[in-house]
Amino acid sequence: MNPTGAARTAVGPALLEDFSLEMTGKDVPKLEEARDSIPRGTRINVTFLGNEDLEMRLAAARAVKRLGFVPVPHISARRLGSRADFERFLAGLHADGTSDDVFLVGGDPASPEGPFADSLSLIDTGLLREYGVRHVGITGYPEGHPTIDGTVLWTALRDKHAALAAQPLEAGVITQFGFDADPVLRWVEEVRDRGIDVPIRVGVPGPAGVRRLMSYAARFGVGTSASVVKKYGLSLTNLMGTAGPDRFLRDLAAAHDPARHGDLKIHFYTFGGLKATCDWAARFRKESLA
Template sequence: MPPTPSPHPSPGIELVRDFSLEMTGKDNAALAEATGAVPPGTRINVTFLGNENLSMRLAAAVAVRAAGFEPIPHISARRLASVAELDEFLQALTGDARVHEVFAVGGDPASPLGPFPDALSLITSGRLQAHGISAVAIGGYPEGHPDIDEATLWEAMEAKSKALQEAGLDGSIITQFGFDTAPVLSWLQELRRRGIWYPVRIGVPGPAGIKRLLTYARRFGVSSSAGIAHKYGFSLANLLGTAGPDRFITDLAAALDPAVHGEVGLHFYTFGGLQATAHWVAEFEAGP
């Protein structure tokens, strides 16, 4: 039975509507379990990880489409060995999974495996449009990147934005997850000051076990449980429980100004917990 809506809704309720989710090529079973809890048509990103292959990524995108959701496959530029590999993947995605939009990222390898060193090279290759892709999401880093300085990040953002316009592709931005609203708001303001007005989905960690959350967070500069607790808003007495991003979302929604920050939504990094995240969103919308 769905939660009963609160008569005094949180300022974050509007922000969580039309949320998007993320899954890996290994999460098909989790997707099946979550299908009844996730609103039809929800955008679900499918990752492009090094321990997955084309068939796994394709099967996940097909499963997303078959379940009534919108698959947004990631394409990791540096993991592609050739143009032929990109073409094979795109042909399969646009055929079997009826994909219209992808998320172009550089990827983790220190050296490219093939001809694509970054997301910009994917956008300018012409291969996306050749296979019927009409929209491309690109990455944003409000709290910085561990391996790329801020000036370079902004140069890349401006170059990708310009390339999307020149290619006639619709654009959007999905950010890495964070724990603090202040850098998110500052980053959004700077993005708009630079004339980039694409819709932005702010990355948010879904309700995840604290140990798992801490493991992921260390990759992005927040290395202590005390630091996580301070920014994320949960009690250190409950470190073995589950944290939800209530405070982050409520604070962010209260501070957003469309005239300054533009169109903003949320993208949940689920850490495999698709069903838990969907249930959490429903409960959040219902209010306390």
Template structure:
């Protein structure tokens, strides 16, 4: 049975473009080549996002820029964004998400349309990350989520690219493990990264959970290691990862790794990783 150090082997990290200034100090806690995804917030420009990806690569880490479908105004904007990443060597791996705007800014209303555009492979993309939702989605029924997942995986394979599923975080380890087992039972064998929040203030964790449609009942909060009634203090992923390691079965769950969201800041996430080294 694996332990926490085992499941942190090949851990990946998710940051924002605003974390670029802290990358140098945090990189000492990361193994060379560590995958670092850069989410594209509405408050950050395309140039800032591009510069953050370049900063990640300059530190010997693997940049994974996010492409937010509903934030793209035109197909030309998608092509120029990919071209800019290709020029600076950060286009081989991307994460394609729907994005947070309620209404699309242009022709893409969902991630599948970006993947099906043919532009990713044309600009050197070799691996595409797509989202998984163990807790479900507040606006999309479970059956539709599965149909979209299969559609995206088929489109990725049709263009000769590899796929990886990165899940939204969830406070219930049993739900996550059951979701992964269900994906495998459906015949999907691509690598999965289970999203886990890094150390963060309780108020911030609950705020992100509500924004993303993640359940945060009092029972789940206690199970994860915090209280939703006081909203004080902070919580880390230790208890979740212990349960995850205990329940993980390679024969059932396949290739599963951890993806750490730096919700409490890059310094906190890197510090936690430094205190919890993975197995070699």
């Protein structure tokens, strides 16, 4: 007997339809390997890392499109050295037919490498529509950010939402991953209360080693109290083990109320494990619908 059958039944159709994935520019061989495990038309975000160059980023977006998926290239504001660098990237995407969807991030550098301090400054250039961008993803932080005050985060989300609506460009939010569904849903409710009604993709870590998950969580300020990690299914005494987001997704599905939370979907942070994540999602969805 399955005591969580109701929640399992809700997970598949409510949240695991049309999930999205994340990869780096170096992950093209892994994408090739995983292609048969990924549903056609899946949105795949391509990160914008400091150790990758323009051609690598463009080539990764082309590979995503060639393999039958929807490329969502990231653009890191603080990593752009100039307005010309921004235009070169957009022009390259447009020429390749991969500019429809982009995802804007502030980026890791503490100081901007050029004129763009944040995602809003990219939106305000007006260049996105000029180069064929139709949909823009922006970030959400249900548990805050390790170096940015909460008030600043809310102001930034409001301002980006307003700027995109004014252009107009379609918008969506992808959240940082977490281990506890409760703060995610509280944050989503507040987003809706603030009048931001765009689709939200909840960030979820794909199956990965416990040590790796904890390392990423520490880097991004994700809550890892003993009670939270136990709730997720992590074992702090077995850092060599692996964990998947089974419990998190069941908790999210059980508490998701479309009337309060609106349109929610899932975005998997794969940590390089594209095939493992997609194989896991297929198994989990099958079990949820059983």
